Amino acid sequence: MRYSKYFLIIIILLSVFNLYAEKPFKYVETGVNTNSWALIPAGEFHFGQHQHIKNIDYDFEIMITDVTNEQYANYLNEALEKGTIYAKKDTIWGYHPGDPFDAYLHEWEIPAGDYPHMPINEPGLRLNYENGKFSPKAGYENHPMVEVSWFGAKAYADYYGYRLPTELEWEKAARGTGTNDYPWGNTVKRNQANFISSHNLFAKMFGDVVKTTPVGFYNGNNYDGYQTVEGISPYGLYDMAGNVYQWTGDDHPKVHYRYMRGGSYQSYEYNLRVWPRNSAGPEYTSMSLGFRCARDID
Amino acid sequence: MVEWGVKDITVKLLGLDLESVERSGRIIMLYHVIAMIVTSIEVYMITSIVPMRKHQRTNINATITVGWITAMIFGMAFAYFGHNYFYHGLFLVGQSLIFFAGILLAVTLNPWNKHFLVENKEYAHTKNGYDLERIAFFVMTVSMLISAGFGAVTGSFWSNGHETFLAEDLIRQPDKTALQKSIIGYLHIMLTLIAIAITLIVGRWMDFKGKLHKFAMPIMIFGTLVISGGVWSVVWTHMAHTFIYIGSTFVMFAALLLVIYAWGKLIKDRIKEQGLKNPSFGQKFVALFHDPIKFGPFWQMVFMNFTVSGVGIFMAVKLEEIFRVWPAREERITLTGHWHIPAALIATIILMYYIDIAGIKGKLRKWLGWTIIIGSDIAFAAMTIMSMKRLFVTEYYQTPLVNWTMLATDFGLGIILILLAGVLGWRLIDLFRSDNRWSKESASPELELERTAVLTKQGRDVIKKEMEI
Numbered sequence: 001m002r003y004s005k006y007f008l009i010i011i012i013l014l015s016v017f018n019l020y021a022e023k024p025f026k027y028v029e030t031g032v033n034t035n036s037w038a039l040i041p042a043g044e045f046h047f048g049q050h051q052h053i054k055n056i057d058y059d060f061e062i063m064i065t066d067v068t069n070e071q072y073a074n075y076l077n078e079a080l081e082k083g084t085i086y087a088k089k090d091t092i093w094g095y096h097p098g099d100p101f102d103a104y105l106h107e108w109e110i111p112a113g114d115y116p117h118m119p120i121n122e123p124g125l126r127l128n129y130e131n132g133k134f135s136p137k138a139g140y141e142n143h144p145m146v147e148v149s150w151f152g153a154k155a156y157a158d159y160y161g162y163r164l165p166t167e168l169e170w171e172k173a174a175r176g177t178g179t180n181d182y183p184w185g186n187t188v189k190r191n192q193a194n195f196i197s198s199h200n201l202f203a204k205m206f207g208d209v210v211k212t213t214p215v216g217f218y219n220g221n222n223y224d225g226y227q228t229v230e231g232i233s234p235y236g237l238y239d240m241a242g243n244v245y246q247w248t249g250d251d252h253p254k255v256h257y258r259y260m261r262g263g264s265y266q267s268y269e270y271n272l273r274v275w276p277r278n279s280a281g282p283e284y285t286s287m288s289l290g291f292r293c294a295r296d297i298d
Numbered sequence: 299m300v301e302w303g304v305k306d307i308t309v310k311l312l313g314l315d316l317e318s319v320e321r322s323g324r325i326i327m328l329y330h331v332i333a334m335i336v337t338s339i340e341v342y343m344i345t346s347i348v349p350m351r352k353h354q355r356t357n358i359n360a361t362i363t364v365g366w367i368t369a370m371i372f373g374m375a376f377a378y379f380g381h382n383y384f385y386h387g388l389f390l391v392g393q394s395l396i397f398f399a400g401i402l403l404a405v406t407l408n409p410w411n412k413h414f415l416v417e418n419k420e421y422a423h424t425k426n427g428y429d430l431e432r433i434a435f436f437v438m439t440v441s442m443l444i445s446a447g448f449g450a451v452t453g454s455f456w457s458n459g460h461e462t463f464l465a466e467d468l469i470r471q472p473d474k475t476a477l478q479k480s481i482i483g484y485l486h487i488m489l490t491l492i493a494i495a496i497t498l499i500v501g502r503w504m505d506f507k508g509k510l511h512k513f514a515m516p517i518m519i520f521g522t523l524v525i526s527g528g529v530w531s532v533v534w535t536h537m538a539h540t541f542i543y544i545g546s547t548f549v550m551f552a553a554l555l556l557v558i559y560a561w562g563k564l565i566k567d568r569i570k571e572q573g574l575k576n577p578s579f580g581q582k583f584v585a586l587f588h589d590p591i592k593f594g595p596f597w598q599m600v601f602m603n604f605t606v607s608g609v610g611i612f613m614a615v616k617l618e619e620i621f622r623v624w625p626a627r628e629e630r631i632t633l634t635g636h637w638h639i640p641a642a643l644i645a646t647i648i649l650m651y652y653i654d655i656a657g658i659k660g661k662l663r664k665w666l667g668w669t670i671i672i673g674s675d676i677a678f679a680a681m682t683i684m685s686m687k688r689l690f691v692t693e694y695y696q697t698p699l700v701n702w703t704m705l706a707t708d709f710g711l712g713i714i715l716i717l718l719a720g721v722l723g724w725r726l727i728d729l730f731r732s733d734n735r736w737s738k739e740s741a742s743p744e745l746e747l748e749r750t751a752v753l754t755k756q757g758r759d760v761i762k763k764e765m766e767i
Contacts, residue, residue, distance in 0.1 A: 049319055050461045104472060105536070108622055123694035181318040254472040260625070270321060271627070279470050280625040287693055289625075 027139045028223055032216025034068050034142060037061040037295070038173070038235040045172045046179050049275045054168055062165055062173045063292040064237050065215035066144035066244060067156060069126045069136035075156050076118075076127075076134040085117060085155060087132075092117040094155045096282075104254035108281070116283050117152030124287025126212075142214040144244045144290035150258040150282035153247045153291035164249030165294035167277075170261050173294075174241070175274045176234030183233035183240045188272055192218055192229040193242035194265045195272050211265045211287065213243055241272040244290040257281065264288035315380040323462045327377035327389075331370050333488060334396055336641075337442075338366040339648055340495045341403060346745045347502045348435055349414050349753065351761065354406040355743060358399050365395030397450075400443050409433040413757025420507040421750040422515035429751040430515035431506075434498055437519050441526040442491045448530065449484040452477050466630045479533045487529040489637055490549075494522055496644050497553050500595045503651060504560045505748040514555040521548025550607065557596045564592055590667025591654050595647040601675055605639050605682045624688060632685040639678045642711075646674045649718065655745060656721075656735070669717055677710025 040060050047054040076092065079085045085094040098112035120129050125147040126140035136143075148156075150164075157163050165173065174183045182188050190198040194213040205226050216238040217223075220230035233240045245260035252259070257279040263272035266288050270276065280286075309316060316324070341362050345355045369392025376385035409432045416423035422430035452460070455477060465482045468474060474482070498518070506514070525545025532538035568585035569577045577585070587593055613620055613632065621629055653666055684703035687696050728734045753761075 049322070051319075106617075108618075123692065186318060252472075255470060257470050257626070270318070273318060278625050278627045281622050284623060284625060286625065 027141060028214050028217070030142065030214050030216045030219060031221065032065060032219060032238060034063075034065045034071065034215060036064045038064050038237055039297075040169065040173050040235055043177065045175060045177045047168065047171055047275075051179055054172075056168060056172055059297050060165075060169060060294055061297060062169065062235075062237065062294045066239055066246060066290045066292045067153075068142050068215055069145050070141040072145035072148065072156060073127050073134040073136050075159060079155070079159055080132070084159065087120065087129075090120045092120065092152065094151060096151050096154075099251050099256050100253065102254050107254055108256055110256050110282070115151040116149055116285075117155055118148050119285060122147050122285070122287075140212075142216075143212045144215055144239070146212065146244055146287045146290050147285045148290065149285050150247050152285075154249070156291075157249075157293045160293070162293035162295045164247055164291060166250050167248045167259055167261065169294055170246065170248050171274055173235055173237055174233050174262070178234065181273045182231075183237070183274060184231055188231075188241065188269055189229050191227060192231040193272060194218070194239075195242040195263060195267050195269065196265065197269065198242075198265075213239075213265075215239055215243070217243075241274070242267065244288050245278055245286075247289070247291040249294075252279075258284075260289060312378075314378050316378070320381075320462075322464045322467075324377045325464065326462060327373050329485075330393075331373045332641075333492070334366045334369045334373075334393065336492060336645070336648070338362045338396065338399075340492065340499065341399060342743075343499045343648075343651070344403065344407075344435060344439075344495070346743055347499065347747055347749075348407065348432060349749050349751050350406045354402070358402045358406065359743070361395055361402060362399035365392050365397075365399055368392030369396065393450075397443065397446055400439060400446070404436065404439045404443060407432060407436040407439055409436045413754055413760060414751040415754050416751050418507075418750075418752075420511070422512040423750075430519065431498065431502070431511070431750045434515050434518045434522070435495075437522050438491055438494050438498065441522055442488070442495075444530065445484055445487040445491060445526065448480050449488070452480045452484070466634055469629060469633060470626050476533050483529040483532040483538075486637075487526060489641060490525060490529075490546075491522070493640060493644060494518070494549060496647055497549075497556060497599070500560075500647060500651060501556045502747060502750070503654070504556075504563060504592070506556055506559055507748075507750075508559070510555045510559045514552040514559075517548050517555075518552035521545045521550075521552060525549060550603075553599055557599055560596045561586055561593070564589065589663070590671055591650050591658075591663055594650045594667055594671045597671060598643045598647050598674070601678070602640055602643050605643075605678045606636055609682060609686065610636055620688075628685075628688060635681055635685045639681065643674065643678065646670050646714070649714075649721070653721070666717060666721075669713055673710040673713040673717075675710070677707045677714075680704075680706035680710065 038061065040056075040062055042055075042057050042059050044053050044055045046052070076085070079094075080087065080092075085092055087093075093114045094117050096110070096113065096115045099110040101107065101109050101111075119125065126137045126143055126145075127134050128137055154164055176183075180186055182193075184192070188195070192198075194217070205224060218228045218231035219238065221228055231241065232238055240262055242263050243265060244262075245264045246262050248259050248261055250259065258281070260278040260280065261276075263276070271278075304314070304316065308314065342359060345358050369389055372385045372388035372392060376382065376389055379385075409428055414429065414432065415427035416429045417427075424430065460477060463478070465478075465485060468478055468482070471478075501511075501514075522545070524541055525548075528538045528541025528545055531541065565582050565585045568588045569582065572581075572585070574581060609632070650667065650670060653663065658666065680703040683690075684700060684707070687699055687703075691699055725735070729736055
C-alpha cells in the first residue's frame with residue numbers, strides 16, 4: 001500500500017506514453033492518382049461569405065490532392081542533392097528573395113535570406129530522416145505532407161515549375177461557379193470529410209493518434225467496413241474541406257501573413273466551408289497544415 | 299449537427315431556419331439580445347439602489363421591460379426563424395425603447411439635481427454636497443447612450459450595403475474601414491460600461507464609503523470618461539489605444555479599491571458577529587470566506603485579472619512571439635475568450651447579487667455561492683489554459699490538454715446552468731403562490747440599502763407641491 005501511489009503514477013505515465021508511441025498502421029490505398037491535375041477554366045465565380053462575383057481570366061490547373069509525404073520526401077532528397085535546400089540544426093532551410101516592405105505600423109520585415117522550410121524532428125512530421133535521406137513513415141506514404149512552412153511549400157512548387165494557388169484560385173477550385181457552402185453542397189456528413197466530428201468514426205479504423213487521412217480518402221469507397229461518402233469539388237478535387245489546411249500563395253502587404261484554406265481534422269463544420277480563412281506567418285508549421293500546387297497552362 | 303452547438307433534432311423540432319451563410323448574423327443577434335437583457339437587469343438594479351422619485355423609477359422600469367421583452371422575442375425570431383422584416387422592425391422597436399429608458403435614467407440621475415444631496419460625509423461628494431457616486435452612475439449611463447449610438451448608426455447601414463461580419467474575423471486585416479472600427483469600438487465599450495455599472499452597483503450593495511470611496515469615485519468618473527472618449531476616437535486616431543489603456547487603468551484601480559473595502563468589511567462584520575475581540579490572522583481569513591455570496595462578486599473581479607486582463611497584458615508584451623507565430627484561429631480563440639469570460643463573470647456577479655436580495659439564507663446560500671464561484675472559476679481557468687496551450691505544450695501533445703480543459707469547462711458551466719435553472723424554476727413556481735415574492739417585490743422595488751444621497755428639504759417641498767396640484 002505504501003508504494004501504491006507510485007505504481008499509479010507509473011501506470012498513468014505508461015499509458016500516456018503508449019498513447020503517443022509511434023504505431024505502424026496499415027497503408028490504405030484509395031485508388032486516387034496523386035499526380036493528377038484538374039483544369040479550372042477561366043470565368044466568373046462567387047467568392048467569399050457574401051458571394052461577391054470575381055473573375056479569373058485565365059485557365060489554370062491545380063492538383064486534385066494535397067502533396068503527399070512520399071512526394072515531398074522525394075523532392076527533399078532531390079533538392080538536398082542539388083543543394084537548393086540544406087539541413088541545419090534539425091531544420092531544412094532554403095532561400096527566399098524577400099517580401100516587399102511597406103514600413104506599416106508593426107509590419108514585420110521579411111528581407112531576402114534563408115528561411116526554415118521544415119523541422120526535421122518534430123513529432124508530428126511523418127517522415128524519417130536517416131543517413132541524409134528522407135522517406136515517409138510506414139503507412140503515411142499517401143497522407144498529406146504536414147509540418148511544412150509556407151517557404152517550404154513554395155520551394156517545392158518552385159522546384160517543379162509550379163506555384164501555390166492564390167486565394168482566388170483556391171476558392172474557385174473548391175466551389176466552382178455555384179454558391180455552395182462546401183465543395184459538394186450545403187451540408188457535410190461525418191464520413192464525407194476529415195474534421196473534428198468525424199474523428200470517432202475514423203479512429204475505429206486507424207487509431208487515436210492518427211489525425212490525417214490519406215489524400216483522396218473520401219471518394220465513396222468502403223475501407224474495411226468504413227463507408228465513405230464522396231467529398232469532391234465540382235472540378236474533382238479531394239480534401240478541399242477538412243484533413244489539413246492548405247497554404248495559399250499570396251503575400252498580403254503590410255502584414256505578410258499567409259492565408260490557409262479548407263479547414264483541417266481539428267476544425268468544426270463551419271470552418272470547413274469554402275470561405276473561412278486562417279493565417280499565420282510564413283515560417284509557421286503545423287501537423288494540420290499542408291499544401292497543393294497550381295500551374296499555368298501554356 | 300447543423301451548426302456548432304445546434305443538433306439536427308432541435309432544428310427539426312423547432313422549425314429553425316439556419317442558413318450556413320447567415321451564421322455570423324445569428325451570433326450578432328444573439329449577442330445583442332443577451333446584452334439587452336443584462337443591460338436591463340443593471341437598470342433595474344440601479345433604479346432600486348440610487349435615490350430617485352417613484353414615478354421616475356416606474357417609468358424607467360416599465361419602458362425598459364417592454365423594450366427588452368420585445369427585442370428578445372423578435373430578435374431571436376428574426377435570427378432563427380427566417381428573415382421576416384416584421385420581426386426585425388420590432389427588434390429595433392425593442393432596442394429603441396431600451397435606449398429611451400436609458401435617456402430617462404440619465405435625466406433621473408442628473409447629479410446636479412439639488413433634491414438629492416449627500417448628508418453623510420462618509421460618502422464621496424463635492425463641496426456643494428453633490429453625490430460623486432451618482433455622478434459616476436450618470437457618466438456611465440450617458441457614455442453608454444453615446445456608445446449605443448455608435449452601434450446604432452453603423453447598424454443602420456445594414457441592408458444598405460453593410461455586410462455582416464464578426465469582429466474576430468477582422469483581426470489580421472491591416473486596414474479597417476471607419477464602419478468596422480466603429481463596430482469594434484462599440485462592442486468593446488459596451489461590455490466595459492456594463493462592467494463599470496456592475497462595479498458601481500455592487501459597491502452600493504456593500505455600502506461602499508469612507509476614504510476609499512472618496513478616492514475611488516473621482517477615479518472611476520475620470521476613468522469612464524477617458525476610456526469612453528478613447529473608444530469613440532478609435533475611428534480617427536491610433537492614439538485611441540493610449541486613451542483606452544489610461545482609462546482602463548483608472549477604472550481597474552477604482553475597482554481594486556472597492557475590493558479592498560468590501561473584503562475588509564466582510565471580515566469586520568463577521569468578526570463583530572462572532573464577538574471576537576482580538577481575532578487572529580486565521581480567524582480573519584476564515585471570516586472572509588464565511589459568506590460566499592458576498593465574497594464571490596469581489597473574488598470574481600480579482601479572478602478576471604488572471605483570466606482576462608493578465609492574459610491580455612501578457613499577450614501584448616509577447617506580441618511578436620505570439621501573434622506573429624500563432625495561426626489566426628488560435629488568436630481568435632484567445633480573443634473571443636477575452637470577452638466571453640468577463641461577460642460570463644459579470645453574469646455570475648449578477649446571479650450572486652440576486653441570490654442575496656432574494657433573501658436566500660443558511661446552507662442553501664453557501665452551497666449556491668460556492669457552486670457559482672468554483673464552477674465558473676474551473677470553467678474559465680480551463681478555457682484560459684486551453685487558449686494559451688501553445689505556450690506550454692507542442693501541438694503533437696495537445697490533444698489530452700484540450701480534451702481535459704474542454705471537459706472542465708463543460709463541467710463548470712454545466713453546474714452553473716443547472717443552478718440557474720433551479721433558481722428560475724423556484725421563482726416560476728413562486729409565481730403561482732397566493733402570497734408570492736413577485737407581488738411583494740413589485741410593491742416595494744427599492745432595496746433596503748444605505749443611500750449615498752438623501753432627499754433634501756427643498757426636494758420634499760417640491761414633491762409636496764406636486765402632490766397638492
